[in-house]
Amino acid sequence: MIDQLAQRDIKKKQMDVISSAIRGQIGAIYLYPLADPEASQYAFAISETLKAGGADVRLMLSGTRDVPVFADKFNVAVSIIGVTAYESDGSHEIVDLLIRAFATAGIAIVGQWSEKSLAGVVDGKWVVDAGVRSPAIFVGLKPPPFSQTPAFATPGKLDDLLKSHPSPWMPK
Helix, strand or coil, rough: HHHHHHCCCCHHHHHHHHHHHHHHCCCCEEEEEECCHHHHHHHHHHHHHHHHHHCCCEECCCCCCCCCCCCCCCEEEEEEEEEEEEECCCCHHHHHHHHHHHHCCCCEEEEEEEECCCCCCEEEEEECCCCCCCCEECCCCCCCCCCCCCHHHCCHHHHHHHCCCCEEEEEE
């Protein structure tokens, strides 16, 4: 349970697994962190991991000259929860490589690719090209710790739990 509540991090052993798996296969990669303290710290860990594998990580911070504003949301069709590897122009070799490398290290990320540039909101207007560089990694919010129903709360087990631990307001 503590792992589900703790901040995300990449341990040294995981970093070694990921960096070995990507070594020499990724050139420039753009890292878009959500403006959230936990997401930013995790983005830094991802950045260091990718750099250890030889990638040229380009940190795309919100509000800088060439970066669309991604303050409290990405403003593009990417989830603000979790980590998403992205490629445009129909390519997905780097997305596939990253998903495999992170999975081998025990870290789940999702992949997304598109035939065209990523659409989104720029300067308050919907545009067909939001200026997202590719390949990219979006680092969003940490997923909620209990997004799945714990085993003890499944329908049959929940009935057993309620019988053995009745609420004070339940009639006796």
